[in-house]
Amino acid sequence: MTPSRAVRQHVTEERIVEAALALIHDEPMGSFTLAKLAKRLRISAPTIYSHVPNKQYIIERVRSRVVAEIDCSAFERLPWDEALAEWARSYANAFVKHPETIPLLTTNPVQAPELVRQYEIIATALQEAGWPPHEIVAVFTVVESFVMGSVLDLVAPVQMVQPADGEEYPVLRSLVGEADTLRAQHTFELGIESMIDGLRARLVRVAVRPI
Amino acid sequence: MTPSRAVRQHVTEERIVEAALALIHDEPMGSFTLAKLAKRLRISAPTIYSHVPNKQYIIERVRSRVVAEIDCSAFERLPWDEALAEWARSYANAFVKHPETIPLLTTNPVQAPELVRQYEIIATALQEAGWPPHEIVAVFTVVESFVMGSVLDLVAPVQMVQPADGEEYPVLRSLVGEADTLRAQHTFELGIESMIDGLRARLVRVAVRPI
């Protein structure tokens, strides 16, 4: 569709957000700058302001893009517990695919309407599963919290369990293997399975008779 | 000990970190500045650099203060599951007491040696409880992830489940009560109980014979 030779295209909000996502992805964490964004778009920094109100707005649009990748269709075809686990995996995956956005996203308040739309679907499914109304928001909130915390942990340049000293923390030292992504994924799985398992047990205790 | 009249005291790293904690607490989120810190200490901004290498270092020391409040003594007197829940509560509480520090802490990598010291204690307790070695780090990591995610959620100026439109999201709308701290605390409790419950069930399946 676009000619192979680079042609100066119209600058639009769309293209700004796209370039922002690319820039955040390329550059090291926390160095997302309007000056760099402008250079990438081949315009001057002030020009950005003729298409977009400010930097916060751009960040919010980037967040929307990431959140839009979260898939909650599992609730249409699976029981609530399996669907919740699938949703959690999709949620984590969306952020892990854009790890550089996470610091930005935790600093700025969340307001993505895409997510609220999903809450409605999930709430309905949980209600139909027999969860008492006053616990429904709590149930998907705790799953979401675990996902966000895991994502933070996943992208953190942690090294936290690698003390330099030879003698200290013998137990810990003997347990820590390679801190690769595979281990992180295994940890996430252990967590989400346990949490859903606990929730399943709770529902048995607190369930209102299913409709 | 100190005279009641304000006497210009020696500027030390200690006092800088203390002032930083106070400043972060007073000022709105994300406006922690060396200029403001200097003014509060009644010195010029460059003077800070004769006591401390840079801003990151100050932030790291502030984090250490917060982390130092986390109490893992429960492992000395309670079974692993109850102790893990107590630790999680103490962990969350330390950060909730300084909510303004959370954005700073998630942006910067974690390197608090205070926490690693606790990992060693926890790992030992989990080992004695019969957890297989290759799952021990995962177990306290998932709890930690849930805590961090919850804390983010707790301090976020969320409003996320309050759509303006009158007709949209009927189920969700009917479930959302007042978004007060009490509800957040209840949510955290539901989460930590469920997670620990799931972990307890898992241990039954995977336990090596206890020593």
Next chain:
DNA sequence: ACCTGAACACCGTTCAAGT
């Protein structure tokens, strides 16, 4: 209508100069 350069008020940080 869209874009620009110059300018503003701020950052964190360096450094020569003062005591």
Next chain:
DNA sequence: ACCTGAACACCGTTCAAGT
């Protein structure tokens, strides 16, 4: 040794001026 003012390279943002 400790502290300072001036300066540097950067921010995000505004605005009058150009096309």
